[in-house]
Amino acid sequence: MRDALRRGIGTGLAVMLCLPVLAGLAGSLLPAFGYLPALGGTELTLGHFEELATQPHILRSAMISLAAGLTSTLLALVVVATFVAGFAGTRPFAFIKHLLSPLLAVPHAASAFAIALLIAPSGFLLRLVSPELTGFLRPPDWLIPNDPLGLSMISGLVGKEIPFLLLVMLAALPQLPLANARRLMSALGYGRVPGFVVALWPLLYRQIRLPVFAVLVYSSSVVDVAMILGPRLPPTLPVRVAQWLADDDVGARFLASAGAVLQLALSLFAIVTWIGVERLGRLCHRRLSSSGKRLSDDGLLRLAAAAITALSAAFIFAGLGLLALWSIAGLWPFPDSLPASLTLRVWGRALAELAGPLATTVTIGLLSSLVALAIAIGLLSRSANNSADRWLPVFLPLLVPEIAFVFGLQVLTVVAGLSPSIATVAAMHLVFVLPYVLLSLAPPWRALDRRYEQIASGLGKSRFKILLTIRLPMLLRACLTAFAVGFAVSVSLYLPTVLIGAGRVTTITTEAVALSSGGDRRVIGVYALLQALLPFLGFLVASLVPQLLFRHRRAMRI
């Protein structure tokens, strides 16, 4: 009886968590087929798809998105996998891990700006070698970033996916018999990388498959990075859909809707293709495993993987430094490597304009993370066995292209007569923040020694009291970290903010991305730097508060 009730609640919860995505998809699908009574669409028609097909270069836009998604995911996965295979459990591994983890908090837009400032024809890298090596006295006429093949965009995506995939693999590693397998494979004469790949890769991949899909869907449907680094003529499909959405002509809504459906199909196709890649990979793995090839001399391979991993981090860090430098640069003509003078003029001017969006960003971030944390604690404390698949619905928003369902939700808010406000945007953010908060909190939640609660229960304390007085204080650091993760996610959200905020709720992120076309580098520097700093502040607070609260409790400080 109690089990049935519990299962009932579980199902209800699952439906509730799926609801935003399902409702959003419905809200995108119906207008695509002409049904949107609020805008006078009452007849079902395929006309909007026909209109979509006649858009100039629409196929190219779609193919670039697809290619960028698949390529960047594959590249990042291969690099991280080789790095983990070569180094997991060693000292350099720990070092690079520490180098990369803060990058996870850097919003996509900020890191895209950072990369743009490095690789542009008038960017830092070319300035370093000009005019001495190149002879350039003025920036060359290269189409970088925004190259038509999307290579800049792919590099930007890879740079952000590497730390994410590394962290995901790190979380899965403890469940693998790493040390034993290493000893066995090296005794058999295998090199470190092939030994790992043969013995452990299938086990590891099985555990990270869902996050890999999330990366694939994200990178094939990303808007902000594509706006900053992606091709312009034509832009990628998601960017074009976002543009149609922003169009004042309400008729463009139907077109955007059809575009969102195309995006959904495209991301689905990316996943299907990826499953094909997995098949191929399995075949190669079987070949390698049965060939007996030891490839014991894999030093170069390992070195390359470590170098790319470390370089990708160094690249983004350097770019962030560059953002800071640009924000205070006075005159800085090409090809000078450093600005001729420094000034706080831009900061002074920008801060006045920024105060509003900054406050909005922080409010929405705090609100959505707080609610997400409460929900996550609720979910974790009521499920005894805590298996991750039970929360699959929570992760659904990460497996469906943002633009395909957020747009639908926007339609629904309009239909429901909700005007854009901090509350509606925060509610939208919650859908994306919750899965990350849950992912962050679940491992430490499960790791806490259950005997503490058993003792407290034996001391006569109720479950609720134990949660409040034992579990939550002991997990304070983990809770604050999960909160900071949620805050970082919220700060970095672009598309959901733009769509639900509808121009009336502006955050530091929407402002920064809006600057991407033709914005002043100094102003971009200020905005992108602040955008990158906010999540760091969150993590700083998350690490300082427990340090302070538990300064007299040695076991609570780690």
Added chain:
Amino acid sequence: MQTPGKTTPLTLSDVTIRLGDRALLSISATVMPGDVLTIMGPSGSGKSTLLAYIGGFLDPAFVASGAVLLGPDDLIGTPPQQRHTGILFQDPLLFPHLSVGGNIVFAIPEAIKSRDIRRRLAEDALAAVGLGGFFDRDPETLSGGQKARVALQRVLLSEPRLLLLDEPFSKLDMALRQQTRELVFAKARSAGLPTILVTHDRADAVAAGGVLIHIGAETQA
């Protein structure tokens, strides 16, 4: 604090624990107030699981049946927090976010409202085991033996109705083990608590001095 008159015998009748279709153990026994029932068996024999069943936190992987009665009260049908089963594990498991005294104050029944009285009770309890003046200390700064004593006093001040000991001495060194063992049994006896001890140290069983039950096949690998 605990008065012997309040305590009643603990009865296990046909308590059976299974893992899948394998029966781990089956026990019937009565433990009088102040007596210790010792259960010995190799690891994996289900002896800790028995304690989990009595305490009310059985892992769902196990299936258990049988009655656990405390006097006339059926424990199994009672929510865990109302069973008042004092537990001592191998590790002292002092709550690391509380002070030494805070750990004990936490255990004092909520019926005692006055903060001053709660604090004084805790201070007295610490002094009674040679830890006077340790109230504000960080548990992490205590030695293994000191932690074990705090854990014991924490359990006793919660006014338990029975005591479950899950190899609580196995991590202490020889001299300390002897000392702590005597202290625990003496306290349990003077509080009149029916006690169940699971261990694989024969010396524990001898010191406990009560009924000894062997479970599991010792010869199994």
